[in-house]
Amino acid sequence: MEIKVKVNGTAHSLDVPDNTLLVDVLRERLGLTGTHVGCDTSQCGACVVHLDGTAVKSCTVLAGQADGAEVTTIEGIGRPDDLHPMQAAFRENHALQCGFCTPGMIMSAIDMVQKSDGRLDEAAVRDGLEGNLCRCTGYHNIVKAVLAAQDRM
């Protein structure tokens, strides 16, 4: 099937098998390997991207469902010399160790802050990170980072 997606601002027209997942479009077809796959039951959140501005697990979206959509991945939000405030906060607060869950964490956290209708507190951030697993940090510094970033977003 033919799909049209705009990824990180660039329009793509791609011919993919019907049973293709969005994450495979990103990783295999577009070489955007910053989006990771950590599980097969849609739990770990390593694959979270923004689909039309909303955080979704790209391992649980078919390519066809993304047809006509705008997708933003970790590669699309900031560069090393021009970081998104959430990226910067993750670095400043040591909110990552092995880095594998980090892209999904950051994409989830950005959406969480953007959708919050006030200042998030620690409990709200912890609740909002329910769909992202991290095995390294114990979440302590991730929570700090999200709380720090919301003031700068």
Place this chain on the structure above:
Amino acid sequence: MYQFNYHKPSTLTEATSRMVEAEEGAYLSGGMTLIPTLKQRLAAPSDVIDLSGLPGMSGISIDGDIVSIGAMTRHAEVAASDAIPALAELAGGIGDAHVRNRGTLGGSIANSDPAADYPAAIVALDSTVRTSIGPIAGGDFFTGLFETALREGEIVTSVDFRIPDAAAYEKFPNPASRYAVVGVMVARCGDAVCVGVTGAGPYAFRATALEEALAADFSPGAVDGVAVDSSDFNADIHASAEYRAHLVGVLTKRAVARLG
């Protein structure tokens, strides 16, 4: 995933015809259950029919004391709605943020997962499930483990909920999956008390013994001494049937206390 043909019909008729034509069709709404199932090769549909292109299937409208929610309405949208606060709270506790951004009301109830949250509301609130064929009373909708009253090819289009006088949902989440080990919705409509229970049994049901006790005395204490029959309750590594039965009582009390 096995190979399948992906379709995105733009009318209800086209969708149901695709299903009829398919060797083995599967409707796709939010995909939060179907896609993981496909990924693990636990299902092998020949055709996947995406309902997201159907018009008029999404959104929340209020007409008098009826709240109508389109089947393709995402959990996040229901969670953000103040039409029925207890339903919003329920929707806000489904899965995680990403599931709520994709998962839909219709997809959830059509699956009749014993651990899904929405079924508690379908049975507890005075609800009507509207479909491509006709209305189904909420109380008649769930018929078994992963079984509903939906006929072959029938598509849920919306659900009408009568706004209760008061309602509260209490959930005890599975610590791993975050599905409901037990979820209880208590609703009051006039003198009637409805207690909808999900998670505990093979499918959502109304706890009539609790309802009778609460109709006589709407207080947490009224729950004490009401035996919850757990003979057909689910049991797994997270909770025995006995513990689930206990939780039904605890959660009911908590919901009642909130409605105090």
Place this chain on the structure above:
Amino acid sequence: MATETGIGASVKRKEDARFITGAGRYTDDVGQHGQTYAVFARSPYARARLNGLDTSAALATDGVVAVFTGADLQASEVGDLPCGWMVKSKDGSDMVQPPHPPLAVSSVNYVGEPYAVVIGETLDAAKNGAEALDPDFEELEAVVDLATAAGADQIHESVPNNQCYDWELGDKAATDAAFAQAHHVASIDIVNNRLIPNAIEPRAALGEYDEASGTYTLHTTSQNPHLERLVLAAFVNIAPEARLRVISPDVGGGFGSKIFVYAEETAVIWAAGQLRRPVKWRAERSESFLADAHGRDHVTHAELAVAQDGRFLGLRVQNKANMGAYLSTFASSVPTYLYGTLMAGQYKTPAIYVEVQSLFTNTAPVDAYRGAGRPEATYIVERLVETAAREMGIDPAELRRRNFIQPADFPYETPVALTYDTGDYEASLNRALDHADYAGFQARREASEQAGKKRGIGFSCYIEACGLAPSQVAISLGAGVGLFEVGEVRVDVTGSVTVVTGSHSHGQSHETTFAQIISDKLGVPFENVTVLHGDTGRSDYALGTYGSRSLAVGGSAIIKATDKIIAKGKKIAAHMLEANEDQVEFEDGSFNVADSNQSLTFGEVAFSAYVPANYPLEDLEPGLSEKAFYDPPNFTYPAGAHICEVEVDPDTGVVTIEKFVAVDDFGHVINPMIVEGQVHGGLAQGIGQALLEHGVYDDTGQLLSGSYMDYTMPRADDLPSFTVDTTVTPCTHNPLGVKGCGEAGAIGSTAAVMNAVTDALGVKDVPMPATSETVWRALRNGGNG
């Protein structure tokens, strides 16, 4: 040199730039032109004979390139997967090691054991092929229960009673005598629950064979690429080490589970050679659950003999340890030398005797998981101490104080074969008590009771032996490898520095910490130091990362190399400045001649080494690049005090952690931010073991907790923010005075949580994990859940 980037500074990490922008390069991100995809066929049975395997339909499947079976590997003389640590039984006999072919040949012994690999042009093709395999299994009764495994059906022909070894440590007679003198004996029966490691990056491998050079390259998710290469070369017979390169690029967490040499990468690299094409494999999470080495899984009876005044007189431990179906790479060492040796804890217990029977079952192999033996030992000691305190009516903090090894006692030789170099256990405990507001606990407990809740507090004063390890000690105890580390410091022509370490970072932050050390010691800007790791083609043979050894052993090797750089730099500077070498001092990045204003920068000396115009070539080689191997003289002994406070909802049994305090002594700390992060992660895993995580098999050996739907991973909303602090007694025997921090959180915390839970409930024990139903039952029964 104290700077913003030197030793002791919380420097932001170099690694982060790529990880936060999606530019990390993990094994699954590496692709090669023309690569094929491997899918493993795995046993659906816990125990079965494999009487035949028809591959014809699989081979005929569209897109299938090849199918290889266990018999194919055997015919090609692919060796078995070895266990690298020989443990001897009480009677002096060697442990019994059953054959462990990478792909099962004639029998399968756990659900998920691979018996064939299907290679496809696409992943889907390979999966289709794997489904088309037609194995002839004859199911046998599985041996699942550890407690009764010794008397059950014999799993392996060569292993009577399913016993791997029956090991002991300590003086049995002296310990029995101590118990005869006891005023009080506290005893516990403990199940240390099986855990499944769950690094968020699943294991993966990409094997390549270059026909022109006859060279193999394996990208894989390994914590120790050299060890991987050694095993593949020396035991599996892929190729000599010189023609086998193993690269561990960015690795998404390990926690021990990526130390081991597994069937999958073995089959992948071998198949690449057979097919002359790259072969790639990435585990699906369900495969990780089934086939990553699991952790813990002990059944233990333990007793503590106490004098009337609270002095510990003796400790006796009888333990059964589950090895799973086969011996994983270091499985045998975990419940023995990493376990029995820790039974003294922080205490002057004079007599200790430990017996460990290791048994095979039809479950996934069990090996090192964060802490590896030391969490299990700590759990025994600290649960026993708390039990004794409660039974004797002594405050648990006070009972510990009465028994601590005191600062004046170091070096302290324990009755279980270790010599602790230094520590100040009371200092850590006192600091922790302050943070925990122990004095205010009773008031908080009463407030909880008013609210219908139950509150408890629990302690754990742990010690660990890490910085693995003195090679000769380890080898004398059965290790098949030395345990030194290598560090290379290459000063570039313009004075920037490239450091190559044999240890591997998969979250530990070597690129930052090691750069801080170099920046500090050589006065080179932090930005100008690059740390390379994870490639056998880059560094000399070394042993990798586990046992909290990277800084204590790997960092020490780098210091040794740096010392050589400075020594050579002094020679060069002396020549250039026409001074005597012994007059040249190196400080803050300058070579200075004593009592003069003559000075050269580090960069000037480096440049001269590579452009040797004014240079003593007759006495000194050009260049400024040094390498050192470091073999530690002793283990390091991080220790600390963890205090956990919980609240229990008696209606549901839900346990909430209200406060967790960890005060650890890691010796000197290079980067406090990074060290705190390591503690946080360890705490989450230790708390996860106590309250959430459980690898559960049913009676037939099916894994019930085989996905994130059923295996409870700690999530953000399960955990509190932690209070962490450190005390410092520098390690006495390595140049940085460091001890290691990677495992402490996981070692200390579990006992603290369970001591708190049992305190809240007023019961002696609750099995782990203390799930809501378990706790609810314990409350209903008023005793053991």
